[in-house]
Amino acid sequence: MSKKVIHKANTRGHANHGWLNSHHTFSFARYYNPERMGFGLLRVLNDDVVAPGMGFGTHPHDNMEIVSIPISGSLAHQDSTGTQEVIRTNEVQIMSAGSGLTHSEYNGSKTEPVNFLQIWVFPKEQDIDPRYGQKAFKPEDRENKLQTVISPEKDGEALWINQDAWFTLGTLKNGFSEEYTFYKPGNGLYAFVIDGEVEVDGEKLSKRDGMGISEVDKVSIKASGDAELLLMEIPMK
Template sequence: MSNKIIDRASSRGHANHGWLNSHHTFSFARYYNPQRMGFGLLRVINDDEVAPGMGFGAHPHDNMEIISIPLAGALEHQDSTGTKEVIRTNDVQIMSAGRGLTHSEYNHSKTEKVKFLQIWVLPKEQNIEPRYAQKTFQPEDRQNKLQVVVSPDKNGEGVWINQDAWFSLGTLKEGFSEDYKIHKPGNGLYALVLEGNVEIDGEKLNRRDGIGLSETDMISIKASSDAELLLMEVPMN
């Protein structure tokens, strides 16, 4: 029997700063809930919406794997490694903060909102050389299947992460059914329903609901409607 936590969309932390409307699955900034401190080495899932032309000024990070997944619009990134890039829908970005860097993120558009997920995972190795990577993934490669977009394999299909973690995206038709097999013993899986209705390990989940499962090696997934799903497999300690 797996260990299970369910985080309903309505129970998330919420901060609306006008230019930024953000929902926090786990404790972040002014939102603190001792029952919501993360899932294993997964520390932050922020569901952000940024107004046109607005964004986060330069600020520091260290020893954190920071993943950004745009859901709509375009996000402009700049950091102290000299990187300046724009990520759009179907892109996935990872910044390994390592021994420390500063970065900024802005809505690339002056007319449209940008919506994106920002996810933080604690690193496997500390104080590495800061690095940046992004990759574009073809949406047809996740139609009714799970597309790996993040992995610890530097030569794999996903963007490389400094952790034994695997992220997958799926655009699923109603009735889709598949068992997800954990890649590494001891890892857990956190699933976030981006759109639609999904049943995971027998639990009915709706848009932006999350579920964390550990102490299991196989997890059942079924789409109760057309749905979009993000799976985040991470070490539990």
């Protein structure tokens, strides 16, 4: 029997700092909900809007896999590995904090806001050398299909993550239907609707809704309108 948890968009934690408007699917910063401490090894899913020219100053991380996915706008990144990059729409960034690093993230534009998803996943191996990865993915390769953008395969087309996790994006037309088959038995799947409406295992989800499902090996995905979807397959323990 499958286990499900549904997080509607309007039940998320919310913090508006003026320069930063952030919605938290899971407990983060001043938002604490003991029933929302993550999904398996997925710890943070933040939906952040940063004002033009503003951002997060230099701060430390360790032993966390940190993924950034711009939805609109661009994100300027700098870290203690010497990396300086701008991440734009249709690109994905991953950073292994590993044994420890510092970084900053700012809106890459002085005139337009940036909206991006910030996602934290607990790592498989502790204290690895800090590492940065970034890649552009062709939007046409996810039109009415599922495009893998993060995987544990170091030599694959997706970005490498230090965990048995797979992230998939889809730009789906109304009526799209497909079965998602898990890469690894025992993993769970967390679906996040970036835009539109999707049915996941028969559950209707709308823009910015999230749903976790586990103890299954396949999940049905159906677009009940044009939709943008992020799927995160995550170890449960």
